[in-house]
Amino acid sequence: MKLLRVPIVMVLLSGLVSAGPAQASSAHSPAIVVSKMTGPGSVSATDTNWKIKATDLGVMWDNGSGEILAAFGDTFGDTWQPPGANGDDWRSQVLLRSTDRNLADGMSFSSAATDAPGHAKELIPSKKIDGDEITVIPTAGVSVGTRQYLAYMSVRHWGEPGVWTTNHSSIAYSDDNGQNWVTGGPRWDNLGGDNHFQMAAFVRRDGFVYMYGTPNGRNGAAYLARVPEAAVLDKAAYRYWTGSAWQPGPDTLATPVVAAPVSELSVQFNAFTGRWLMTYLKGSDVVLRTAPAPTGPWSGPAVVAGFADFPGLYGGFMHPWSSGPNLYLALSEWTPYNVYLIRVTLNRDGSITNPNLVRDPSFERQTTGTVSAPWAVHGNGGIDQATWAFTADRNGFVRYDRGWHDLHQTVPVTPHTAYTLSGWLRTSPDNDNGFFGVRNPGGPPFAEVNFGAVGGWTKFTVTFNSGSRSSVEVFAGIWTDNGDMWLQLDDFALTRT
Structure with a gap:
């Protein structure tokens, strides 16, 4: 403190x-x-x-x-x-x-x-x-x-x-x-x-x-x-x-x-x-x-x-x-x-x-360099414990030279309700295919934004209606098929619109 x-x-x-x-x-x-x-x-x-x-x-x-x-x-x-x-x-x-x-x-x-x-x-x-x-x-x-x-x-x-x-x-x-x-x-x-x-x-x-x-x-x-x-x-x-x-x-x-x-x-x-x-x-x-x-x-x-x-x-x-x-x-x-x-x-x-529904939204509850609940990783990723996070001491990351890599979390929602998801991201200079959004748990995205290289910490936002869903999976990730690339994530928030 x-x-x-x-x-x-x-x-x-x-x-x-x-x-x-x-x-x-x-x-x-x-x-x-x-x-x-x-x-x-x-x-x-x-x-x-x-x-x-x-x-x-x-x-x-x-x-x-x-x-x-x-x-x-x-x-x-x-x-x-x-x-x-x-x-x-x-x-x-x-x-x-x-x-x-x-x-x-x-x-x-x-x-x-x-x-x-x-x-x-x-x-x-x-x-x-x-x-x-x-x-x-x-x-x-x-x-x-x-x-x-x-x-x-x-x-x-x-x-x-x-x-x-x-x-x-x-x-x-x-x-x-x-x-x-x-x-x-x-x-x-x-x-x-x-x-x-x-x-x-x-x-x-x-x-x-x-x-x-x-x-x-x-x-x-x-x-x-x-x-x-x-x-x-x-x-x-x-x-x-x-x-x-x-x-x-x-x-x-x-x-x-x-x-x-x-x-x-x-x-x-x-x-x-x-x-x-x-x-x-x-x-x-x-x-x-x-x-x-x-x-x-x-x-x-x-x-x-x-x-x-x-x-x-x-x-x-x-x-x-x-x-x-x-x-x-x-x-x-x-x-x-x-x-x-x-x-x-x-x-x-x-x-x-209307509190933030994302648990451990800033990755500060992570105690090691390995991703743990409530977050999960697909591919190669972890937790940075350094001084370059957007806020405080930690942030999530994914990094590799081929394939899809993301961090994600399943969040309960109320059906037929409008929501806004936000998060802070930055990438390596060579990133050419990143995604931030919401998907069905274990399934395809239904609301997302695509991004390229992001130099400084930048806020991304997605709005959606939950439809008949009682939970969604929030995520951010990158395709890394054109060389070594990385993505850092911090300070997610999901609230009713």
């Missing part, structure tokens, strides 16, 4: 250590991968357009003028190599802007806060001295009028997995759409190490800005405060929820609205459900809870993305323009050290519906 930060600008890859939790969840992940938001191969090629080759988080908010502002955490430039945070051109945070309202095909960015053409700037300086201030990380953003507010934490030291210490949290503001930021706003010091508001989530509603907070690290509960929207920079104006009333400080009066462990919160009021939504990292999974009011009561947690399918996951920040039943989130993963747009579908009551 993204549990250890890098305390120097340039590190050797062999010096990186990243450890998962003691007991990782095996929960199925209903989320599907929509696109890559940052880094090489991202929708907006952030590595070449703004020198954002590797980054994390992706805290998003509506700037009030038709744009989404997205603040990312520790960011690295051209020399970054997976896994994890490393490389030159270290910026503690960067900001990208988006006007993209069609999230079904990914999220694009149109501009960045820059200090030179083609280079995203560091928004708030940090000392980058371990034991003093190693970095300054954005945790929440909100707009009031034309002013943008950014909550951040000053990190003193990254410790054991899931544990870090902060000096304080504070709020900066910008009056030029995030290009320049003024610090010195309200501050929550962490001298005793247990302040409730070191990481934040903002929601503006009904004349207030609600601020949800958690302590430093990933083991604390969630707390709540609010402030009149015109007084965000006045700490004396904040009122803390005690469980029965809003009270002025000290912030120690606040009582938990969600029990520990809670970290990397994202909260919004969702118009489609008419409920408040909260996503956060709970142990090793990103979960969703809902409530009728900002104070709760909050529903039980439902897994959005689980560790078993997205190893190294963290974050899970909701896109403010998620509309209708589709809820989009920015999800970070450690090995590719970049951010992905994922999606779940909601019922009117805020519960998750």
Whole structure:
């Protein structure tokens, strides 16, 4: 997981250590991968357009003028190599802007806060001295009028997995759409190490800005405060929820609205459900809870993305323009050290519906280089365990110099129902006859696309009606009769259309 930060600008890859939790969840992940938001191969090629080759988080908010502002955490430039945070051109945070309202095909960015053409700037300086201030990380953003507010934490030291210490949290503001930021706003010091508001989530509603907070690290509960929207920079104006009333400080009066462990919160009021939504990292999974009011009561947690399918996951920040039943989130993963747009579908009551029906969709549950259930291989294939997967640590592959080779999985479906199958593929340069689609189990395909050479990871999609079938076989494969060829597969999804 993204549990250890890098305390120097340039590190050797062999010096990186990243450890998962003691007991990782095996929960199925209903989320599907929509696109890559940052880094090489991202929708907006952030590595070449703004020198954002590797980054994390992706805290998003509506700037009030038709744009989404997205603040990312520790960011690295051209020399970054997976896994994890490393490389030159270290910026503690960067900001990208988006006007993209069609999230079904990914999220694009149109501009960045820059200090030179083609280079995203560091928004708030940090000392980058371990034991003093190693970095300054954005945790929440909100707009009031034309002013943008950014909550951040000053990190003193990254410790054991899931544990870090902060000096304080504070709020900066910008009056030029995030290009320049003024610090010195309200501050929550962490001298005793247990302040409730070191990481934040903002929601503006009904004349207030609600601020949800958690302590430093990933083991604390969630707390709540609010402030009149015109007084965000006045700490004396904040009122803390005690469980029965809003009270002025000290912030120690606040009582938990969600029990520990809670970290990397994202909260919004969702118009489609008419409920408040909260996503956060709970142990090793990103979960969703809902409530009728900002104070709760909050529903039980439902897994959005689980560790078993997205190893190294963290974050899970909701896109403010998620509309209708589709809820989009920015999800970070450690090995590719970049951010992905994922999606779940909601019922009117805020519960998750229409999950991804493919089991082990990203091949991350495979424990060896040999393909195992629920996947099967025809011909020659296996599991790559390296740093070139589309997401996380693993992907499937087939390779040979003659004949048909594929990976496939049988998936139960509902008869007479429309479905969409998607998956991410890339091939050797000489591939001339690949296929991706759906077939009768053990039989011929009935919906497929044919492809040639695919250079970078590319999303393929097939739509079909199940007809009288109660199961289908999803597959991707290549004919290799013209020399040595290979195909790599990752992040399959099958959902109702």
